[in-house]
Amino acid sequence: MDELIRQAQQGSEVAFEQLLNGCYDRMYRYALKWAGNRANAEDITHQACLKLTRGLPQFRFESSFNTWLYRLVVNCALDWQKTHLRHTHDDIETADSSATSYGNAEADIHLRQVLKQIEQFGEGYRETVLLVFGEGLSHREAGEVLNVRESTISWRIHEIRKRLNPLKEGGSK
């Protein structure tokens, strides 16, 4: 992997294409969970690919490429939200009713609801839960991606657990 990155940094188109090809699915997967529908996830990933292209020369192997990649997608998703939610408040909710991700529809809607709730806990919570539970990153890795301390991640996860539990008792299946 590192070799591929180096070659791409030195201008090898083949290496670059291979690298991107390998990353795309992972980026898309995160974007899809984040956005909840295909079209938006595709857009975000598209942006992320371009950002990756431009940012690649600056990648210095100081963190793992994985971390770097997640940070990129997270930022793209947030940027995307910034430009879109100015116009649409309930994008997430309206989106999943029709342009679904073709997944398990019910679980999908449930996930949307949970994420929506988690989002209201504060900034960074949604990303945290997506990275830790959705992508299986450790607290340390998630901290690196989000540029916060490991303990912050642990705290957020703790909060999420604590605050989601009343939801369960409140009768959500």
Added chain:
Amino acid sequence: MNDEELKKLFSNTEASEPSPDAKNQALSAALTEFRAMKKEADASDNQAARSANSTATENTRGIVQGIVKWLRPTVKSTVEARGHTMNTTTHSGSAFSFSNHKWQIAGVSTVSVMFLAVMLANIENTEYELQRQGLTESDLASAPEFDTDHPARLEDLGDDGGALEMKREVGTLATEPLADRFILADRVDNEIQPKFQLELGGNGLLMELEALNSEPRSDFAKPGRLLREHAPMSSLRDVGRDRFSSYEAHPIKSAATDPISTLSIDVDTASYSYVRRQLNQGKLPKTNAVRVEEMLNYFDYDYPVPTSADVPFSTFTNVVDSPWRPGNKLVHIGIKGFEIAPSEVPNSNIVFLLDVSGSMRNYDKLPLVKQSMELLLSQLKPDDTVSIAVYAGAAGVVLEPTPVREKATILASLQRLEAGGGTAGGEGLKLAYELAKLNYRDDAINRVILATDGDFNVGMSSSESLKDYVSRKRDEGIYLSVLGFGQGNLNDSLMQTLAQNGNGVAAYIDTLSEAQKVLVDQATSMLFPIAKDVKIQIEFNPSTVSEYRLIGYETRNLKNEDFANDKVDAGDIGAGHTVTAIYEITPVQSDSGLRPSSRYAETERSRHDPKATEYGYLNLRYKLPDDDVSQLISQPIMIDAVDKPSESLNRETNFATAVAGFGQLLMGGKYTGNWNFDNALELAQANKGKDPYGYRTEFVQLIRKAKLAQNH
């Protein structure tokens, strides 16, 4: 909810794989970017030297230049200047010699003079500049956009009575000689330009601005979202300048007083691609951008195939119930062009005329043009010839007529093309025709294929003179097709006019897959006309039809008396094309009509009529490509067809109905009653058929997107 449940929740939604289309699109965009970066890196070594040179020459420029230059400390300023207003910035760079007070200007007249200079210099290049600067998304979010093409926006600011705050990227390329322009452009790429805020008092500027907007544009869009979803972050697009002619939907006409309707067929598809692009960006398209007939004809319908080239197409009619107005009927007229067997495909002499002006620099413009041309090349025969002409600030020949078998030569010249400079469309067109003429072949189809994002702003640029020129060349045997690329600057009506007069198609290419559709899957239709000047005339039977309305074809009206006049130009059909036209009619017995019924006409209607089994009579005129005399095909439109259309034909009819309905909804749904996107979705979904290329599935998705966009 515990961790396990949360994890499970995530894994349940795993099912969806990324769509290969989107992936390819993203990858190819990234690759284009990658190449561009590589090129920049290679060039950067020379840059310092060149930029020093050009600064020296600037000092010798004239008076306008003087003012402009005074506004242009960009070259030397540094990153620190970014985001500050000029009033507050302190600069350590010694090159910053002018003092801050120059920016505080009280007198309106002084401002106007200065402003004029900037405007003259910049009016063409604003968006071009913005595209080049690699602004990041957060920049865009924080920097309010100033767009010279939005007087409405200026007015808002002016009305506030407050200071007119003007924030623009200073680029003065228009007044530079061409040679310097490229150097400047390079500089812009590598240096981040500071934004200048000009604090101007009063609103006398408004008039200046409007006067400068010499081209009246009726369709200013509201300043849209800055960032488009499919855009790379570096390309800030200007969306308000796509130009469409405005028109009204056809009114309902009475069959008793106005029984004849005449139209020219249209095989263009540009509107559909444009609409798709807008919807993919989460916006409903402007109503003027929607042309129902182009949406209808985007799809290939499985109509009966003509058997010989003598009568080059088959006509098919089908009458079905109107889904949006119970009681009304829809009369479908379908035409299917003869398919040329591969062995009989004539030769081609093709001139690519490519717009390489600065505005073509986006990834979805020139790079896509190159890819598209490569695709088209793969469809040509070895002994066909291809030439390439480009136009930007000046027109030039890139490739002399070259046989397709020397593919490497052609590809190499394509790859060398780069975008930069103004747009001399008229000159380019002349040059392209000269090239076509140079290599004119009697036994071949001689055609110019123009690829542009719509700018024709130098030289012979009035619509009328271009149109006349193109029709003259058509009569000389050289045809013209137009491919539109990109958005923000698209001159749709000019594209239409040129293609219509050049016996060609106008298509809008927004993605590589659209290029594939137009230039590969339908290459023969695009390249080889099988009939020209195809006109449809229907006479409705007043004793069975009380009123009727043509759906779409607003820009394709013909006078009734022009139907049989062979001098009057009309649309052309390429090999294998399908064309669909739909009339909505109200049968006499039905009370679903919208026009008031006439108290006195009743008696006449109830009279017994031996032709009461017909709704009307369809006449169709066409000329074979080399003929000047038209042929006539006629057939009645029966109330009860003797041969019931097969199930698959009904399916095709229903899908076309869904498309027509959707198009009308996008135009505002004046005649569609309570019928809505959900109904369109249902109808389209149920009648997708085999859909080998997935176009119809995409259409279904578009309806969903329109529904979402509508709710926003």
